[in-house]
Amino acid sequence: MKEGPDIAALATLLGDPARANMLAALMAGRALTAGELAREAGVMPQTASSHLSRLVEARLLVVEIQGRHRYFRIAGPEVAEAVEAIMGLAANLGRTRTRPGPKDPALRRARICYDHLAGEMGTLLYEALAAQGLIAATADGVGVTAAGRARFAAEGIDIGALEARPRPVCRACLDWSERRHHLAGSLGAALAQTILARGWARREPDSRAVTFTPDGLAAFRAFLGPEEGARRAG
Known part of the structure:
Protein backbone atom coordinates (compact mmCIF):
# COMPACT_ATOMS: atom_id res chain seq x y z
CA MET A 1 0.00 0.00 0.00
CA LYS A 2 1.56 3.27 -1.11
CA GLU A 3 -0.96 5.63 0.48
CA GLY A 4 -2.74 5.85 3.82
CA PRO A 5 -1.64 4.88 7.33
CA ASP A 6 1.61 2.95 7.67
CA ILE A 7 0.38 -0.12 9.53
CA ALA A 8 3.56 -2.05 8.74
CA ALA A 9 5.73 0.22 10.91
CA LEU A 10 3.26 0.02 13.79
CA ALA A 11 2.92 -3.75 13.44
CA THR A 12 6.70 -4.08 13.62
CA LEU A 13 6.76 -2.17 16.90
CA LEU A 14 3.96 -4.21 18.43
CA GLY A 15 5.20 -7.51 17.03
CA ASP A 16 8.37 -7.72 19.10
CA PRO A 17 7.74 -10.06 22.10
CA ALA A 18 9.58 -7.85 24.59
CA ARG A 19 7.71 -4.72 23.53
CA ALA A 20 4.41 -6.61 23.50
CA ASN A 21 5.03 -7.77 27.08
CA MET A 22 5.82 -4.21 28.14
CA LEU A 23 2.61 -2.89 26.63
CA ALA A 24 0.61 -5.69 28.23
CA ALA A 25 2.10 -4.84 31.64
CA LEU A 26 1.15 -1.18 31.18
CA MET A 27 -2.46 -2.09 30.38
CA ALA A 28 -3.06 -1.97 34.14
CA GLY A 29 -3.04 1.83 33.73
CA ARG A 30 -0.11 2.33 36.08
CA ALA A 31 3.23 3.90 35.26
CA LEU A 32 6.25 1.59 35.56
CA THR A 33 9.99 2.18 35.57
CA ALA A 34 12.36 0.85 32.92
CA GLY A 35 13.64 -1.73 35.42
CA GLU A 36 10.14 -2.99 36.16
CA LEU A 37 9.36 -3.22 32.46
CA ALA A 38 12.64 -5.03 31.79
CA ARG A 39 11.55 -7.72 34.26
CA GLU A 40 8.11 -7.92 32.64
CA ALA A 41 9.72 -8.31 29.22
CA GLY A 42 12.43 -10.73 30.39
CA VAL A 43 15.26 -8.64 28.93
CA MET A 44 18.33 -6.83 30.22
CA PRO A 45 17.93 -3.19 31.33
CA GLN A 46 19.97 -1.90 28.39
CA THR A 47 17.78 -3.79 25.95
CA ALA A 48 14.65 -2.53 27.69
CA SER A 49 15.84 1.06 27.36
CA SER A 50 16.21 0.61 23.61
CA HIS A 51 12.71 -0.84 23.30
CA LEU A 52 11.20 1.91 25.44
CA SER A 53 12.89 4.62 23.39
CA ARG A 54 11.28 3.24 20.25
CA LEU A 55 7.85 3.07 21.87
CA VAL A 56 8.12 6.64 23.16
CA GLU A 57 9.35 7.88 19.77
CA ALA A 58 6.34 6.21 18.14
CA ARG A 59 4.06 7.95 20.69
CA LEU A 60 2.72 4.68 22.02
CA LEU A 61 4.21 5.46 25.43
CA VAL A 62 4.90 8.65 27.34
CA VAL A 63 7.57 9.13 29.97
CA GLU A 64 7.29 11.07 33.22
CA ILE A 65 10.35 12.13 35.18
CA GLN A 66 10.16 12.37 38.96
CA GLY A 67 13.49 13.05 40.59
CA ARG A 68 15.92 10.37 39.51
CA HIS A 69 13.23 8.07 38.21
CA ARG A 70 11.60 7.82 34.80
CA TYR A 71 8.14 6.30 34.62
CA PHE A 72 6.52 4.98 31.46
CA ARG A 73 2.81 4.71 30.75
CA ILE A 74 0.57 4.08 27.75
CA ALA A 75 0.14 7.32 25.83
CA GLY A 76 -3.65 7.33 25.91
CA PRO A 77 -6.88 5.35 25.76
CA GLU A 78 -6.74 4.95 21.98
CA VAL A 79 -3.43 3.10 22.33
Whole structure:
Protein backbone atom coordinates (compact mmCIF):
# COMPACT_ATOMS: atom_id res chain seq x y z
CA MET A 1 0.00 0.00 0.00
CA LYS A 2 1.56 3.27 -1.11
CA GLU A 3 -0.96 5.63 0.48
CA GLY A 4 -2.74 5.85 3.82
CA PRO A 5 -1.64 4.88 7.33
CA ASP A 6 1.61 2.95 7.67
CA ILE A 7 0.38 -0.12 9.53
CA ALA A 8 3.56 -2.05 8.74
CA ALA A 9 5.73 0.22 10.91
CA LEU A 10 3.26 0.02 13.79
CA ALA A 11 2.92 -3.75 13.44
CA THR A 12 6.70 -4.08 13.62
CA LEU A 13 6.76 -2.17 16.90
CA LEU A 14 3.96 -4.21 18.43
CA GLY A 15 5.20 -7.51 17.03
CA ASP A 16 8.37 -7.72 19.10
CA PRO A 17 7.74 -10.06 22.10
CA ALA A 18 9.58 -7.85 24.59
CA ARG A 19 7.71 -4.72 23.53
CA ALA A 20 4.41 -6.61 23.50
CA ASN A 21 5.03 -7.77 27.08
CA MET A 22 5.82 -4.21 28.14
CA LEU A 23 2.61 -2.89 26.63
CA ALA A 24 0.61 -5.69 28.23
CA ALA A 25 2.10 -4.84 31.64
CA LEU A 26 1.15 -1.18 31.18
CA MET A 27 -2.46 -2.09 30.38
CA ALA A 28 -3.06 -1.97 34.14
CA GLY A 29 -3.04 1.83 33.73
CA ARG A 30 -0.11 2.33 36.08
CA ALA A 31 3.23 3.90 35.26
CA LEU A 32 6.25 1.59 35.56
CA THR A 33 9.99 2.18 35.57
CA ALA A 34 12.36 0.85 32.92
CA GLY A 35 13.64 -1.73 35.42
CA GLU A 36 10.14 -2.99 36.16
CA LEU A 37 9.36 -3.22 32.46
CA ALA A 38 12.64 -5.03 31.79
CA ARG A 39 11.55 -7.72 34.26
CA GLU A 40 8.11 -7.92 32.64
CA ALA A 41 9.72 -8.31 29.22
CA GLY A 42 12.43 -10.73 30.39
CA VAL A 43 15.26 -8.64 28.93
CA MET A 44 18.33 -6.83 30.22
CA PRO A 45 17.93 -3.19 31.33
CA GLN A 46 19.97 -1.90 28.39
CA THR A 47 17.78 -3.79 25.95
CA ALA A 48 14.65 -2.53 27.69
CA SER A 49 15.84 1.06 27.36
CA SER A 50 16.21 0.61 23.61
CA HIS A 51 12.71 -0.84 23.30
CA LEU A 52 11.20 1.91 25.44
CA SER A 53 12.89 4.62 23.39
CA ARG A 54 11.28 3.24 20.25
CA LEU A 55 7.85 3.07 21.87
CA VAL A 56 8.12 6.64 23.16
CA GLU A 57 9.35 7.88 19.77
CA ALA A 58 6.34 6.21 18.14
CA ARG A 59 4.06 7.95 20.69
CA LEU A 60 2.72 4.68 22.02
CA LEU A 61 4.21 5.46 25.43
CA VAL A 62 4.90 8.65 27.34
CA VAL A 63 7.57 9.13 29.97
CA GLU A 64 7.29 11.07 33.22
CA ILE A 65 10.35 12.13 35.18
CA GLN A 66 10.16 12.37 38.96
CA GLY A 67 13.49 13.05 40.59
CA ARG A 68 15.92 10.37 39.51
CA HIS A 69 13.23 8.07 38.21
CA ARG A 70 11.60 7.82 34.80
CA TYR A 71 8.14 6.30 34.62
CA PHE A 72 6.52 4.98 31.46
CA ARG A 73 2.81 4.71 30.75
CA ILE A 74 0.57 4.08 27.75
CA ALA A 75 0.14 7.32 25.83
CA GLY A 76 -3.65 7.33 25.91
CA PRO A 77 -6.88 5.35 25.76
CA GLU A 78 -6.74 4.95 21.98
CA VAL A 79 -3.43 3.10 22.33
CA ALA A 80 -4.81 0.90 25.12
CA GLU A 81 -7.92 0.08 23.11
CA ALA A 82 -5.79 -0.87 20.11
CA VAL A 83 -3.67 -3.20 22.26
CA GLU A 84 -6.82 -4.80 23.73
CA ALA A 85 -8.22 -5.24 20.22
CA ILE A 86 -5.05 -7.02 19.12
CA MET A 87 -5.28 -9.25 22.21
CA GLY A 88 -8.85 -10.08 21.20
CA LEU A 89 -7.81 -10.88 17.64
CA ALA A 90 -4.99 -13.11 18.90
CA ALA A 91 -7.41 -14.97 21.17
CA ASN A 92 -9.91 -15.42 18.33
CA LEU A 93 -7.19 -16.81 16.08
CA GLY A 94 -5.96 -19.20 18.77
CA ARG A 95 -2.72 -17.28 19.32
CA THR A 96 -2.52 -17.88 23.05
CA ARG A 97 0.29 -18.67 25.42
CA THR A 98 1.07 -22.35 25.76
CA ARG A 99 1.52 -22.02 29.53
CA PRO A 100 -1.24 -19.93 31.10
CA GLY A 101 -0.14 -18.24 34.30
CA PRO A 102 -1.73 -18.74 37.73
CA LYS A 103 -3.37 -15.32 37.57
CA ASP A 104 -5.20 -16.05 34.30
CA PRO A 105 -8.52 -17.19 35.89
CA ALA A 106 -8.65 -14.01 37.99
CA LEU A 107 -7.82 -11.85 34.98
CA ARG A 108 -10.53 -13.52 32.93
CA ARG A 109 -13.04 -12.97 35.73
CA ALA A 110 -12.37 -9.23 36.18
CA ARG A 111 -9.47 -6.96 35.32
CA ILE A 112 -8.58 -3.38 34.57
CA CYS A 113 -8.13 -2.63 30.88
CA TYR A 114 -6.18 0.66 31.08
CA ASP A 115 -8.84 2.40 33.20
CA HIS A 116 -12.10 0.50 32.67
CA LEU A 117 -13.51 -2.85 33.75
CA ALA A 118 -12.86 -5.87 31.52
CA GLY A 119 -13.16 -9.62 31.69
CA GLU A 120 -16.37 -11.50 32.47
CA MET A 121 -17.60 -8.80 34.85
CA GLY A 122 -16.87 -6.05 32.33
CA THR A 123 -18.87 -7.75 29.59
CA LEU A 124 -21.73 -8.39 32.02
CA LEU A 125 -21.76 -4.69 32.85
CA TYR A 126 -21.87 -3.71 29.18
CA GLU A 127 -24.69 -6.14 28.40
CA ALA A 128 -26.73 -5.08 31.44
CA LEU A 129 -26.44 -1.39 30.56
CA ALA A 130 -27.65 -2.17 27.05
CA ALA A 131 -30.47 -4.42 28.34
CA GLN A 132 -31.68 -1.64 30.66
CA GLY A 133 -31.61 0.86 27.78
CA LEU A 134 -28.94 3.01 29.44
CA ILE A 135 -26.63 2.76 26.43
CA ALA A 136 -27.61 2.01 22.85
CA ALA A 137 -26.11 1.62 19.40
CA THR A 138 -25.60 4.85 17.44
CA ALA A 139 -24.26 5.78 14.04
CA ASP A 140 -20.86 6.33 15.70
CA GLY A 141 -20.89 3.11 17.73
CA VAL A 142 -22.55 3.33 21.13
CA GLY A 143 -23.92 6.22 23.19
CA VAL A 144 -25.76 7.13 26.38
CA THR A 145 -29.56 7.30 26.20
CA ALA A 146 -31.79 9.82 28.00
CA ALA A 147 -32.60 7.13 30.55
CA GLY A 148 -28.89 6.49 30.93
CA ARG A 149 -28.10 10.15 31.61
CA ALA A 150 -30.64 10.17 34.44
CA ARG A 151 -29.45 6.87 35.91
CA PHE A 152 -25.79 7.76 35.79
CA ALA A 153 -26.50 11.17 37.34
CA ALA A 154 -28.20 9.34 40.21
CA GLU A 155 -25.00 7.29 40.58
CA GLY A 156 -22.91 10.48 40.74
CA ILE A 157 -21.63 10.38 37.15
CA ASP A 158 -22.14 13.62 35.19
CA ILE A 159 -22.43 12.69 31.51
CA GLY A 160 -22.30 16.37 30.51
CA ALA A 161 -18.91 16.72 32.19
CA LEU A 162 -17.67 13.59 30.41
CA GLU A 163 -18.88 14.97 27.07
CA ALA A 164 -16.75 18.08 27.61
CA ARG A 165 -13.61 15.96 27.52
CA PRO A 166 -11.83 15.10 24.26
CA ARG A 167 -12.21 11.38 24.90
CA PRO A 168 -15.31 9.53 23.64
CA VAL A 169 -17.89 8.96 26.38
CA CYS A 170 -18.67 5.41 25.25
CA ARG A 171 -16.70 2.94 23.22
CA ALA A 172 -17.32 -0.76 22.73
CA CYS A 173 -14.03 -2.53 23.36
CA LEU A 174 -13.69 -6.17 22.29
CA ASP A 175 -12.71 -8.19 25.34
CA TRP A 176 -9.84 -10.57 24.55
CA SER A 177 -10.87 -13.24 27.05
CA GLU A 178 -14.67 -13.10 26.71
CA ARG A 179 -14.74 -12.27 22.98
CA ARG A 180 -17.64 -9.96 23.67
CA HIS A 181 -17.66 -6.23 24.29
CA HIS A 182 -16.96 -4.35 27.47
CA LEU A 183 -17.44 -0.61 27.93
CA ALA A 184 -14.47 1.68 27.35
CA GLY A 185 -14.40 5.47 27.04
CA SER A 186 -14.76 8.02 29.80
CA LEU A 187 -18.02 6.42 31.02
CA GLY A 188 -16.34 3.03 31.28
CA ALA A 189 -13.56 4.65 33.31
CA ALA A 190 -16.05 6.46 35.55
CA LEU A 191 -17.97 3.24 36.23
CA ALA A 192 -14.77 1.38 37.10
CA GLN A 193 -13.78 4.18 39.49
CA THR A 194 -17.24 4.02 41.07
CA ILE A 195 -17.00 0.26 41.61
CA LEU A 196 -13.60 0.61 43.29
CA ALA A 197 -14.52 3.73 45.28
CA ARG A 198 -17.60 2.02 46.72
CA GLY A 199 -15.51 -0.90 47.83
CA TRP A 200 -17.34 -3.41 45.67
CA ALA A 201 -14.01 -4.63 44.37
CA ARG A 202 -10.30 -4.09 44.89
CA ARG A 203 -7.31 -4.15 42.60
CA GLU A 204 -4.81 -6.90 43.30
CA PRO A 205 -1.21 -5.74 43.89
CA ASP A 206 1.10 -5.97 40.86
CA SER A 207 -1.68 -7.28 38.65
CA ARG A 208 -4.48 -6.14 36.36
CA ALA A 209 -6.83 -8.46 38.27
CA VAL A 210 -9.81 -7.05 40.16
CA THR A 211 -11.44 -9.05 42.98
CA PHE A 212 -15.04 -8.44 44.05
CA THR A 213 -15.89 -8.78 47.74
CA PRO A 214 -18.99 -10.86 48.66
CA ASP A 215 -20.93 -7.72 49.58
CA GLY A 216 -19.57 -5.95 46.54
CA LEU A 217 -20.68 -8.76 44.27
CA ALA A 218 -24.21 -8.49 45.69
CA ALA A 219 -24.18 -4.73 45.09
CA PHE A 220 -22.86 -5.27 41.56
CA ARG A 221 -25.65 -7.79 40.88
CA ALA A 222 -28.19 -5.21 42.05
CA PHE A 223 -26.63 -2.59 39.77
CA LEU A 224 -26.85 -4.96 36.80
CA GLY A 225 -30.55 -5.45 37.44
CA PRO A 226 -32.42 -8.45 38.83
CA GLU A 227 -32.42 -10.49 35.63
CA GLU A 228 -28.80 -10.05 34.58
CA GLY A 229 -27.50 -10.07 38.15
CA ALA A 230 -29.24 -13.27 39.16
CA ARG A 231 -28.55 -15.00 35.88
CA ARG A 232 -24.85 -14.48 35.44
CA ALA A 233 -22.87 -12.48 38.04
CA GLY A 234 -22.50 -15.40 40.43
